[in-house]
Amino acid sequence: MPGTVLLLAASPVGRGRLVDAAGVLPVLAAVAPAVLSGADTANVVELADPLEPQAVLTRLRAAAAAPGPLTVYLTGQLHLDRRQHRPHLALARTTAATVRYTALPWHWIREELRLRSAADTALVVDLHADAEAWKHITEHGLDCGPYTAVYGRVAPPARRGLAEPAYMKTVATLLRSGHRPPLGTLHEQALSRIPEETRGNLLLAHAGGWTAVGTATTAPAAPAVPLGAGPAGGAPGAAPPGIPAPGIPAQGIPVPELPAPWGPAAARPGDRPGERSDDPSGDRPGDQSGVPVGDRSGELAGRPPADPESVGDPPADPGPAGRPSGGSDPHAAISAAVRDGLHQEADGLAARYEEAAARAHGAGSEQALHWREVRADLAMFAGDPVRSCRAWLAVAEARLAAGQAADAPAVEAAVDRAHHQWGRIEDPASARELGPALARLRLRVPGRRRGALENVQRQLGRLQAAP
Template sequence: MPGTVLLLAASPVGRGRLVDAAGVLPVLAAVAPAVLSGADTANVVELADPLEPQAVLTRLRAAAAAPGPLTVYLTGQLHLDRRQHRPHLALARTTAATVRYTALPWHWIREELRLRSAADTALVVDLHADAEAWKHITAHGLDCGPYTAVYGRVAPPARRGLAEPAYMKTVATLLRSGHRPPLGTLHEQALSRIPEETRGNLLLAHAGGWTAAGTATTAPAGGAPGVAAPVIPAQGIPAQGIPVPELPAPWGPAAARPGDQSGVPVGDRPGEPAGRPPADPESVGDPSADPEPSGRPSGGSDPHAAISAAVRGGLHEEADGLAARYEEAAAREHGAGSEQALHWREVRADLAMFAGDPVRSCRAWLAVAEARLAAGQAADAPAVEAAVDRAHHQWGRIEDPAPARELGPALARLRLRVPGRRRGALENVQRQLGRLQAAP
């Protein structure tokens, strides 16, 4: 099975540029695709200084949905948005004042990869942070999801001039030998070659997995690893091995179109027709061995693999039944409003989407959003926004007017509290609901 490689290098044009990110792409492109991937063959997608967050999201989503191993080589710079203080990957048009709208939210990357297995998904990063982002990341960590393999470094802003992506260039140079060692070994080899360039950096080495602790170290003078500090984990328990759903970000589908020339084979996902990016609010919904249940897998067992296999085989009822058993067990052990139980409710909402049941999926996502808000989570928390966005997306796919009319008011009430990142979401619901109610 071929692997997929995404080469992403992004930094602003103009005075806001901290690092010559795109300069690393010729070196990476000279490495054989199979070596970049660690698979026998691989499809490679290259993004150099992209302009739009949605365009990057579309490529990332297509790569995440492709079968086989996925490696993302990411070079760029991090900034905080001034409103919510969340890390964003700066793109070509990003300025200090427009981070929230022109940069790629880091949690979008985490969300797109959250349903893949750490065994076949890796991030290799060479990132430079501005002063605010550096202060935030050294205090809170860089949340890539605790079960995604992550290797690389985050550097503070350079004291003078434009920084070089020395870590990624060194990784590429090592790979040009024609051999890709385990990523942990490759990471250590790269650091040993550039001790001065990584002095004082935050070094990331996290292999992922259900029990992996994952650490980040700060390299002191001389570049040797320093005292380990925990990587801040993602909320909840990420699913592993289930195909990535159509995550609305902001709230309309943005799946790659069939025939996309990205180099990634894109086909219809179970229960999901191919979509297209929305141009405006009107386009929402107009376009993806049975372990014992418990709140969390133990002894290395992974129920997500069994669920994923059932989905691929078209056994949607079996997949939902298994997820329901884990939801019940998690609720008994941790409480119905716990992250463990909510995780399985989210999995079941995605499974309904894969089964082609937007009514059930929409209803489930509405319930997840309400549960998170009732638990005191903020209306702009990523998990809350994602739940409402997915509910909105699935509501737009409901063809039967009766359930659409039934669910519309609940979605509108949620949109009042959770407007999301894109303007016009509430107005879109109200407009569509008005049409439904006016219809005979």
């Protein structure tokens, strides 16, 4: 099975540029795809100084959905948005005043990769942070999720001039030998070659699950800070409470692309990781249709087949992540059922685990909500946008009722997914029924895309005016 490699180098054009990120791409591009991936063969996608967050999200989503191992080589700079104080990856048009709208939210990356396995998902990063982002990250860590292996460094702002992505260039130079050692070994080899360039940096090295990281040793070392959410001392590979288990073929889209004319242009064959592509925007002239999500069961992250019958009945306590504490992982069985077109069986199995999680932890618990989200995605895979929209609306309402903020990523994601599925409903009566509930939610949860509420109101007006 071929692997997938995403080469992403991004930094602002102009005075806000901290690092010459794109300068590393020629060195990485000279490495054989199979070596970049660590697989026998690999598909490589390159993004050099992309302009739009949604275009990057499209490429990242396609890469995350591809079967086989995924390695993302990411070079760039981090900034905080001034409203929510969350890390963002700056893109070509990013300025200090427009981070929230022109940069890629770091949690989008985490969300896209959250349902893959650390055994086949890795981030190799060379990041430079501005002063605010550096302070935030050294205090709070950089949350990459519990199921992604992460290696690399975050550097503070350079004292003068434009910084060089020395870590990533060293990694690329090592890989040009034609051999890719285990990423942990590659990371150590790269650091040993550039000790001065990484002095005082935040070094990221973990193979999945929760672990602590610290700064490179100099005079007194800074205290270790957590990379990802989890209890201190958690064993690598252990899922923190409330984190969904990997394996289910969920859509995993923080901000889905909505139907035209409000949504962006459609994903196209060139947007998928089937070839090297140097077009940073992913756009092609003349195609203004909405993104076709539909049944992506043929694009799921590789998982071993499983027989749903082998999972057995859900336990009384499905465990901290809403899954059994022992035995077969039901996500693998559900994934296999979707691949085989057994959508009703997949939903039935998920429903049993939702009921078990609700009994053990409460209907509004993160464990139960995880399974409701799984079922919402399963409805999408089954080609039932009405059921999927209704389920995402219910998830959003439940999260808000539990006290989660309207701009919390999980709340925004649920409303955005409900909006996406509502736009795919063909039956006018069903769309009219669900439209008012979506409009009420959009008043509370406008999301990151301007015009979302207006889009719902406009489409609902057309539906209500139709005979």
